[in-house]
Amino acid sequence: MSGTWQVRLSGAGGQGLILAGIILAEAAVIDGRNVVQSQVYGPESRGGASKAEVIISDQPIRYPKVTVPDVLLVMSQEAADRYAATVRPGGLLVVDTTHVHEVPEVDARVFELPISGVARDELGREIVASVVAVGVLVALTGVVSREGAREAVRARVPAGTEELNLRALEAGHRLAEKGLSAETRGREDT
Amino acid sequence: MPRRADRPALLQGNEACARGAVTAGVRFFAGYPITPSSEIAEILARLLPQVGGKFIQMEDEIASMAAVIGASLAGRKAMTATSGPGFSLKQENIGYAAMAEVPCVIVNVQRAGPSTGLPTSPAQGDVMQARWGTHGDHPVVVMCPSSVKETYDLVIECVNWSEVLRVPAVLLMDEVVAHMRENVILPRDDDVVIWDRPAPDLPPGHPDFLAYRPGPDDVPPMARFGDGYRYHVTGLHHDERGYPLHQGSKAEELVRRLHRKVERRRRELTKVEWTVGEHSGPALPEGLAEGRGRGAGRTVVVAYGAVARSAEEACRGLAAEGRDVALLRLVTLWPFPDEACRLAAGLAAGGGEILVVEMNLGQVAREVERAVGGRCPVRHYGRVDGELITPAEIAAEITGQRGS
Numbered sequence: 330m331s332g333t334w335q336v337r338l339s340g341a342g343g344q345g346l347i348l349a350g351i352i353l354a355e356a357a358v359i360d361g362r363n364v365v366q367s368q369v370y371g372p373e374s375r376g377g378a379s380k381a382e383v384i385i386s387d388q389p390i391r392y393p394k395v396t397v398p399d400v401l402l403v404m405s406q407e408a409a410d411r412y413a414a415t416v417r418p419g420g421l422l423v424v425d426t427t428h429v430h431e432v433p434e435v436d437a438r439v440f441e442l443p444i445s446g447v448a449r450d451e452l453g454r455e456i457v458a459s460v461v462a463v464g465v466l467v468a469l470t471g472v473v474s475r476e477g478a479r480e481a482v483r484a485r486v487p488a489g490t491e492e493l494n495l496r497a498l499e500a501g502h503r504l505a506e507k508g509l510s511a512e513t514r515g516r517e518d519t
Numbered sequence: 520m521p522r523r524a525d526r527p528a529l530l531q532g533n534e535a536c537a538r539g540a541v542t543a544g545v546r547f548f549a550g551y552p553i554t555p556s557s558e559i560a561e562i563l564a565r566l567l568p569q570v571g572g573k574f575i576q577m578e579d580e581i582a583s584m585a586a587v588i589g590a591s592l593a594g595r596k597a598m599t600a601t602s603g604p605g606f607s608l609k610q611e612n613i614g615y616a617a618m619a620e621v622p623c624v625i626v627n628v629q630r631a632g633p634s635t636g637l638p639t640s641p642a643q644g645d646v647m648q649a650r651w652g653t654h655g656d657h658p659v660v661v662m663c664p665s666s667v668k669e670t671y672d673l674v675i676e677c678v679n680w681s682e683v684l685r686v687p688a689v690l691l692m693d694e695v696v697a698h699m700r701e702n703v704i705l706p707r708d709d710d711v712v713i714w715d716r717p718a719p720d721l722p723p724g725h726p727d728f729l730a731y732r733p734g735p736d737d738v739p740p741m742a743r744f745g746d747g748y749r750y751h752v753t754g755l756h757h758d759e760r761g762y763p764l765h766q767g768s769k770a771e772e773l774v775r776r777l778h779r780k781v782e783r784r785r786r787e788l789t790k791v792e793w794t795v796g797e798h799s800g801p802a803l804p805e806g807l808a809e810g811r812g813r814g815a816g817r818t819v820v821v822a823y824g825a826v827a828r829s830a831e832e833a834c835r836g837l838a839a840e841g842r843d844v845a846l847l848r849l850v851t852l853w854p855f856p857d858e859a860c861r862l863a864a865g866l867a868a869g870g871g872e873i874l875v876v877e878m879n880l881g882q883v884a885r886e887v888e889r890a891v892g893g894r895c896p897v898r899h900y901g902r903v904d905g906e907l908i909t910p911a912e913i914a915a916e917i918t919g920q921r922g923s
Contacts, residue, residue, distance in 0.1 A: 351700065358529045358702045366700040391832040392910050393699050
């Protein structure tokens with residue numbers, strides 16, 4: 330994938346969004362791209378709003394903040410209400426329907442997927458939801474390679490949780506593929 | 520700690536700071552955690568024991584600075600890291616280090632102040648505190664990185680200069696650079712130039728040994744406490760043995776030498792980077808300097824730290840549209856890069872201007888004004904709300920379309 334991608338991952342503190350941002354950034358480095366990753370969080374370690382940003386490009390990246398996200402992930406209602414409107418027109422909005430019940434209207438491709446639910450029910454640990462989300466984003470966009478993402482997960486998750494997180498990544502890929510085929514069916518219906 | 524170079528790594532600014540310190544030979548760290556600098560302490564707590572170094576979390580910032588001075592006197596390269604409120608507390612002992620000529624590096628990851636301010640929000644409000652935070656006329660070296668890689672390089676420079684000049688050196692970071700992660704290729708350790716403090720050429724116990732007798736570069740060779748040299752260390756004015764004296768002429772001589780040892784190296788110490796069109800480097804592109812005095816319509820932006828990244832984005836965008844803009848990025852803040860600012864004034868003279876962009880209310884802008892001495896107008900654009908200034912704001916400020 331070439332060009333510049335601005336990715337914003339938003340939700341609540343404790344959902345693992347900063348780790349998700351680091352995994353995406355690490356994968357981009359493994360793919361040989363330029364990357365800047367940053368985050369905003371409050372003083373709390375759980376709860377409160379949390380936001381991680383990743384810019385991936387083949388060009389030098391100067392301004393380190395996301396201005397208009399090409400890809401936006403929202404994993405809490407608060408994040409959806411606050412950031413949904415910031416997504417680039419024609420960009421991609423991924424909504425975790427486990428936590429977001431009202432999806433604001435936006436001019437973007439919208440995927441509504443039960444990300445945290447999959448983490449909880451299929452993998453038995455909601456804490457890996459953000460890695461499921463990375464799997465979703467990678468499969469939907471190709472912003473980083475699947476192999477790069479796998480290597481990044483291995484490098485960045487806590488020791489002893491690699492297998493669980495790799496399964497979370499793959500569950501995210503499958504969830505995205507289901508979303509894509511639903512989108513295709515939806516298009517054929519209209 | 521052997522490290523493979525070649526392959527890019529994803530590193531955070533604070534992580535690069537910690538790793539650069541170890542590469543530079545820092546083997547002692549004392550500190551008290553404070554955001555947004557805490558990762559530096561956290562990482563050094565892990566790295567230093569692996570290389571035979573010591574990490575100690577002290578009861579507060581004052582004690583941390585004292586411990587750093589003690590370790591340095593005993594021969595270790597020593598460092599601490601903090602943020603604004605902690606930097607305030609360290610000032611008394613920083614002055615002591617300046618007076619007693621004890622090498623030490625203080626990393627200050629700036630956050631929005633005054634006081635405890637905005638704990639995880641960026642600012643550049645400590646530029647003057649880094650220069651004048653401790654009382655009395657004292658020398659100091661201050662460097663300010665704009666990227667993760669430069670953080671690694673500059674912490675090494677700070678350690679090097681601190682050691683050879685026996686002066687406190689401050690790495691003045693900001694929250695943006697400290698917390699962001701970038702792909703970087705670190706140099707191989709063998710490719711990094713490391714300087715050590717000058718050692719006495721007389722053996723311990725030699726009757727002619729004088730601990731504070733300066734060499735030809737105005738820097739006294741430094742004896743390690745514990746090696747058998749007898750000397751005295753004090754914050755009072757002192758003679759060449761280190762013992763207190765109360766004699767105005769000798770005091771003046773000492774203060775002037777403390778400044779002279781830094782001023783002698785000003786040219787090497789003051790680093791800047793110019794960005795003009797496609798050109799980027801420590802000097803202006805050839806030909807441009809000859810165009811001095813014909814600055815009509817030209818804007819020379821002066822910025823440093825994270826803001827310089829926004830400024831470069833803005834300047835490159837405007838240059839691509841045909842606008843006459845140049846960027847002077849300050850890498851060294853103290854000694855202040857007067858010469859580069861005069862060059863900037865030369866470019867802007869004759870109808871152009873200098874625009875200083877910083878996350879404070881004009882701390883560097885006033886220094887730029889002083890340096891250019893009225894040769895061109897100097898304008899300031901600042902922000903103190905804990906948000907990084909954006910390229911769009913800077914572009915609007917240059918083109919005069921702000922708020923429209």
